[in-house]
Amino acid sequence: MSLLIVALAYILCHGMTTFAVTPVQAQILPETTVFASLVYLPHGVRVLATWVYGWKAIPALIAGAIVSDLIFTPTEIRDYLQPALVESILIGALSAWAAFELLRLAGRDLYAGGRSRLNWTALVLVGAIASVLNSIGQTIVYSGLIGLEEILGVLLTYAVGDLMGLVVCMVVLMFVFRWMRLLGRDGAS
């Protein structure tokens, strides 16, 4: 059930990215928009789900990415990206887990319930590492489709977009919890 919620959250965030971010970005950066988003909200789901469930979140993230792709990616773009779509989805789903594992190997186990209590800045750090890993992976995977002059732009868009997506997710959740708390306080009084 929990992993179904992860997949649904991924699909919801992907949909919001498609309908709210992509149209604006397509006006500003049309060359990179087909590959990467400047505010990729599902990265927040990747990091938060992996923080809670560890590697067990990966199948749910893959399922969410596949369904999102089927629902939101236009057929002509999907056909264009098809040669590397599976690898791209796998890299995206594995990026947060790889970041948590890298930090664990470096002596900082930041998974939920681990020894160290996670600060939000540490979660942003994990998200940043995951975004760099994802960015490098995606650029390699799509290297055959991206022109040389566009590689740096795509690389940066992936890295910045993933990180921004995580930050936006955390800020939204922060306000949701804040409103719940304040409404609860008003309701109790």
Add this chain to the structure above:
Amino acid sequence: MNKLSALFELRRMLRQMERDVGLDALSSSELDVFLAAHALTGMPGGSVTSDQIRRHELVRHMAQASYHRALRSLVALGLLEKAEGFKARHYVVRSDLAAN
């Protein structure tokens, strides 16, 4: 880790984020009521009544509803505590804050 623990830890982390970005600061009404209560507390751990706070010059001109909302909020935030052993509403400024 069970779902409730994860949710609790997420809320704790985002509450810290709220504080760090300055969203958890007191409103001006809350600050006035808190400062009035603090000023009226004679010694650390001493109590002050709701009426005493209400008559303080910082609070005197505040609307009644705003005053009560601010008072409840400060109690909910743990900055004021209801004093035990009194019939009327007495409050204690949290001792570690009153000592500073």
